Amino acid sequence: MGRKRTKSGKIRLAEVAELAGVSPITASRFFRNPEALSVAKRTRVESAAKELGYVPNLAARALASQRTEVIGVLIPSLTNNVFSDVLRGIYDASEGSRYSIQLSNTRYSILQEEKLLRLFLAQKPAGLIVTGIDQTAESRAMLEAAECPIVQIMETGPDPVDMMIGFSHYDAARAAVAHLFEQGHRRIGFVGARMDPRVQRRLDGYVSAMKDAALFDQRLVVTTATPTSVTLGGALFTDLLAREPEIDAVFCANDDLALGVLFECRRREIAVPGQIAIVGFNDLEFMASAVPTLTSVRTNRYEMGKTAAAMLIEAIEGRRPEQPVLDLGFKVIERQSSSARRSDSRPGVSGAAAANKMIALPSSRD
Amino acid sequence: MGRKRTKSGKIRLAEVAELAGVSPITASRFFRNPEALSVAKRTRVESAAKELGYVPNLAARALASQRTEVIGVLIPSLTNNVFSDVLRGIYDASEGSRYSIQLSNTRYSILQEEKLLRLFLAQKPAGLIVTGIDQTAESRAMLEAAECPIVQIMETGPDPVDMMIGFSHYDAARAAVAHLFEQGHRRIGFVGARMDPRVQRRLDGYVSAMKDAALFDQRLVVTTATPTSVTLGGALFTDLLAREPEIDAVFCANDDLALGVLFECRRREIAVPGQIAIVGFNDLEFMASAVPTLTSVRTNRYEMGKTAAAMLIEAIEGRRPEQPVLDLGFKVIERQSSSARRSDSRPGVSGAAAANKMIALPSSRD
DNA sequence: AGGAACGTTGACAGCGCTACCAGCAACGAC
DNA sequence: GTCGTTGCTGGTAGCGCTGTCAACGTTCCT
Numbered sequence: 001m002g003r004k005r006t007k008s009g010k011i012r013l014a015e016v017a018e019l020a021g022v023s024p025i026t027a028s029r030f031f032r033n034p035e036a037l038s039v040a041k042r043t044r045v046e047s048a049a050k051e052l053g054y055v056p057n058l059a060a061r062a063l064a065s066q067r068t069e070v071i072g073v074l075i076p077s078l079t080n081n082v083f084s085d086v087l088r089g090i091y092d093a094s095e096g097s098r099y100s101i102q103l104s105n106t107r108y109s110i111l112q113e114e115k116l117l118r119l120f121l122a123q124k125p126a127g128l129i130v131t132g133i134d135q136t137a138e139s140r141a142m143l144e145a146a147e148c149p150i151v152q153i154m155e156t157g158p159d160p161v162d163m164m165i166g167f168s169h170y171d172a173a174r175a176a177v178a179h180l181f182e183q184g185h186r187r188i189g190f191v192g193a194r195m196d197p198r199v200q201r202r203l204d205g206y207v208s209a210m211k212d213a214a215l216f217d218q219r220l221v222v223t224t225a226t227p228t229s230v231t232l233g234g235a236l237f238t239d240l241l242a243r244e245p246e247i248d249a250v251f252c253a254n255d256d257l258a259l260g261v262l263f264e265c266r267r268r269e270i271a272v273p274g275q276i277a278i279v280g281f282n283d284l285e286f287m288a289s290a291v292p293t294l295t296s297v298r299t300n301r302y303e304m305g306k307t308a309a310a311m312l313i314e315a316i317e318g319r320r321p322e323q324p325v326l327d328l329g330f331k332v333i334e335r336q337s338s339s340a341r342r343s344d345s346r347p348g349v350s351g352a353a354a355a356n357k358m359i360a361l362p363s364s365r366d
Numbered sequence: 367m368g369r370k371r372t373k374s375g376k377i378r379l380a381e382v383a384e385l386a387g388v389s390p391i392t393a394s395r396f397f398r399n400p401e402a403l404s405v406a407k408r409t410r411v412e413s414a415a416k417e418l419g420y421v422p423n424l425a426a427r428a429l430a431s432q433r434t435e436v437i438g439v440l441i442p443s444l445t446n447n448v449f450s451d452v453l454r455g456i457y458d459a460s461e462g463s464r465y466s467i468q469l470s471n472t473r474y475s476i477l478q479e480e481k482l483l484r485l486f487l488a489q490k491p492a493g494l495i496v497t498g499i500d501q502t503a504e505s506r507a508m509l510e511a512a513e514c515p516i517v518q519i520m521e522t523g524p525d526p527v528d529m530m531i532g533f534s535h536y537d538a539a540r541a542a543v544a545h546l547f548e549q550g551h552r553r554i555g556f557v558g559a560r561m562d563p564r565v566q567r568r569l570d571g572y573v574s575a576m577k578d579a580a581l582f583d584q585r586l587v588v589t590t591a592t593p594t595s596v597t598l599g600g601a602l603f604t605d606l607l608a609r610e611p612e613i614d615a616v617f618c619a620n621d622d623l624a625l626g627v628l629f630e631c632r633r634r635e636i637a638v639p640g641q642i643a644i645v646g647f648n649d650l651e652f653m654a655s656a657v658p659t660l661t662s663v664r665t666n667r668y669e670m671g672k673t674a675a676a677m678l679i680e681a682i683e684g685r686r687p688e689q690p691v692l693d694l695g696f697k698v699i700e701r702q703s704s705s706a707r708r709s710d711s712r713p714g715v716s717g718a719a720a721a722n723k724m725i726a727l728p729s730s731r732d
Numbered sequence: 733a734g735g736a737a738c739g740t741t742g743a744c745a746g747c748g749c750t751a752c753c754a755g756c757a758a759c760g761a762c
Numbered sequence: 763g764t765c766g767t768t769g770c771t772g773g774t775a776g777c778g779c780t781g782t783c784a785a786c787g788t789t790c791c792t
Contacts, residue, residue, distance in 0.1 A: 010778095012778060012779085013778065013779065013780095014778080014779095022741080022742090023741070023742045023743080024742090024778095024779080024780095025741075025742060025743080025779095025781095026740085026741060026742075027779075028779065028780060029740095029741090029780095032780085036739085036740075036741095037740075037741090038739085038740065038741090041740085041741085042779050047770090055488035055489075056778090056779080057429070057777085057779070058425075059424075059425050059426075059428035059429040059434065059490055059777085059778080060425075060429050060747090060778035060780085061776085061778080061780075062425035062747090062779090063423070063425040063426050063429050063747045063748065063749085063778080063779070063780090064746080064747055064778075064779040064780040065747085065779075065780055065781080066747065066780090066781090068425065077456040078450055078453055078457060079447075079450045079451065079454055081445075081447070084444055084445045084450050087444055088444040088445055088471070091444060091469075091471055092469075100468065101469065102466065102468075103457075103467065103469060104457075105454070105457055122421035123421075123424055125628065125766080149791070158783040229651050229652075230651055230652035230655045230656075231651065231652075231654060231655040233655075234655055256652070260651060260652075260655055261655045263655050263656055267657050267658040284620070285595050285596055285597065286595075286597075286625060286626075287545075287595035288597060289596045289597040289599075289600055289626055289629050290596075290629055291629045291632040291633050341780055376748095378748060378749085379748070379749065379750095380748080380749095388771080388772090389771065389772045389773080390748095390749080390750095390772090391749095391750075391751095391771075391772060391773080392770085392771060392772075394750060395750095395770095395771090397752085402770075403767085403771090404769085404770065404771090407770085407771085422749080423747085423748050423749070425747085425748080425749090426747070426748035426749040426750085426777090427748080427749055428749090428777090429747085429748080429749070429750090429777045429778065429779085430748075430749040430750040430751075430776080431749075431750055431751080431777085432750090432751090460784095490761065598735090620789065642782075675777055697739075
């Protein structure tokens with residue numbers, strides 16, 4: 001009767017096939033493309049598999065089919081709140097699909113990214129999600145040569161490798177500064193940490209907006225390569241004040257810095273927004289409950305992750321999206337910290353492409 | 367001459383062996399246990415592999431060896447800061463090892479955990495990291511039947527499945543309340559959200575400490591099953607005040623809630639710590655730069671993740687740790703928000719087992 | 733009626749690697 | 763000098779699954 005029940009005691013596809021009275025290959029097809037079977041065999045295999053508690057052996061499948069069902073994800077940080085929202089979206093979208101997520105942390109190093117990319121590609125992933133558009137030339141070449149679909153996330157740019165989903169950090173920063181102009185502010189400082197490419201583009205947006213208004217002054221810009229933190233926000237703001245005591249607003253490259261600036265103002269008894277207005281970036285949850293509430297630029301991080309993974313899976317399965325590049329936009333959420341003499345929010349200023357949303361799901365927190 | 371260079375163009379172990387002039391099996395051994403080879407063959411295989419740019423096929427390895435090099439990690443949340451620190455530790459420890467991390471989100475559901483566990487176990491992981499000690503009976507049975515090492519993280523308890531690393535949330539809460547007693551507070555409220563098992567044990571610790579001092583009053587406790595947030599901290603505190611206007615301190619089950627309480631106090635012009643003292647839990651970065659600075663219970667999250675993964679890898683490779691259960695302790699970090707009439711910190715109160723650290727690495731942020 | 737077209741099924745031959753066991757040389761113990 | 767013993771190496775035989783191709787029955791077209 002041939003071998004049965006290998007020593008490991010695991011149920012194999014052959015056992016399922018035998019119980020169902022079909023050939024192993026037919027049973028195999030059931031798990032990959034059930035529609036190809038006649039209804040009769042389909043139900044027979046299905047109940048046989050259930051009865052035996054069959055679980056496919058992924059390693060054998062990967063070896064035989066010469067491809068894996070792994071989606072590689074390269075992100076620069078595991079702790080940054082921004083990425084945890086994106087990740088949650090990615091994991092949510094992958095759940096229920098056959099694909100599993102393989103995560104790696106580039107730690108904001110494009111060399112590390114290149115190394116990890118080489119590692120991933122060697123295992124022939126089903127798809128890849130990479131952060132940003134600033135890869136090394138070598139990485140770029142590998143991505144273009146890759147046989148799998150690829151999504152770049154977090155920002156949009158002119159030259160996608162394959163698919164792309166994000167928003168313009170440059171435009172978002174310009175909108176934040178424009179909002180401060182509207183509120184009557186002129187001496188607007190910029191505070192930034194880490195200065196990864198996306199923060200750099202926010203700075204570029206700030207600089208261009210300030211130059212357009214003939215208000216740019218290099219002394220208004222304080223940045224550091226140090227990783228961001230609330231405490232650092234206070235420290236950078238202190239530096240800024242030392243250089244330019246006459247500022248009337250601060251645009252912070254992220255919300256942690258903004259919170260640090262707020263606390264520092266409180267410590268120095270500087271009125272917000274009376275003496276100094278504050279605008280953050282990302283619109284983390286706490287911004288809405290700070291005192292005063294803090295203005296920020298809302299970005300659709302969860303949605304970005306979820307849509308990226310969903311698009312990728314569609315593409316893996318041969319259904320390429322009609323729109324390979326998605327701009328999810330942004331929105332300036334006006335709150336007390338930047339209002340001229342009003343108490344709270346008004347309708348926000350929307351990013352140009354905010355309407356381009358592919359999936360509009362509530363960003364339920366887990 | 368037999369087949370060479372399979373159609374996929376990938377270099378196989380056989381090619382490496384041929385170039386090195388050894389049998390495939392010897393080449394295979396080089397990658398698994400180099401010490402078993404003579405020095406001459408070892409260098410020959412090594413240079414051959416480098417010359418050809420050989421990358422092992424993990425699927426084939428897993429199939430042939432009947433085991434994977436995957437470490438499964440089950441955590442309840444992807445967004446909670448607490449877990450992102452733990453995760454960073456786990457990823458850092460796995461880096462450079464042969465093991466890869468497979469992450470899944472249980473969303474605080476033990477049923478979901480059971481389902482994921484079944485999924486993981488079916489693929490024979492090399493090891494498993496699970497959160498907490500409150501599994502379903504079914505999950506518990508699966509874990510005990512599992513053939514791989516397992517580490518439970520986040521807390522300590524009486525009955526480890528295998529290895530365990532964490533601290534006592536109960537003791538930590540008692541220490542926080544004891545600190546508030548020391549500062550002269552008596553009507554101490556408790557504010558908690560999500561109420562997962564660990565938060566529940568913090569509540570238990572609070573209750574026992576209050577009862578020991580004959581100060582417990584059910585009306586001092588405000589909790590909700592809603593996921594935690596800064597805004598929620600303010601809302602729960604508002605409820606608490608409505609019930610018990612006479613409180614003189616609040617112990618918050620986490621730092622987000624504490625920040626929400628602080629903002630709510632500011633909104634209501636309640637002096638902190640003058641009228642109400644605040645103590646949080648976890649000691650997230652922002653606690654030290656709030657105004658006033660916020661007292662919290664420091665926990666070693668990054669270290670916990672890193673040590674858990676390191677212990678697990680050691681155990682997988684047959685070197686079981688001499689100490690399978692590690693208590694990483696905690697520390698009450700006293701700051702302005704709870705000081706009686708001092709300005710800032712004093713030496714903290716340490717958890718009993720704080721000295722038990724296995725690895726004492728700086729928690730570098732990424 | 734003959735044949736093409738389609739849908740459904742199965743046989744065969746690996747995918748790339750490692751477990752297992754055997755073989756061989758070198759060495760020391762009796 | 764015979765017998766283990768140790769250290770290193772190789773041959774054989776799969777691991778569990780799927781790609782490819784052929785074969786079959788049925789339907790539809792000409």
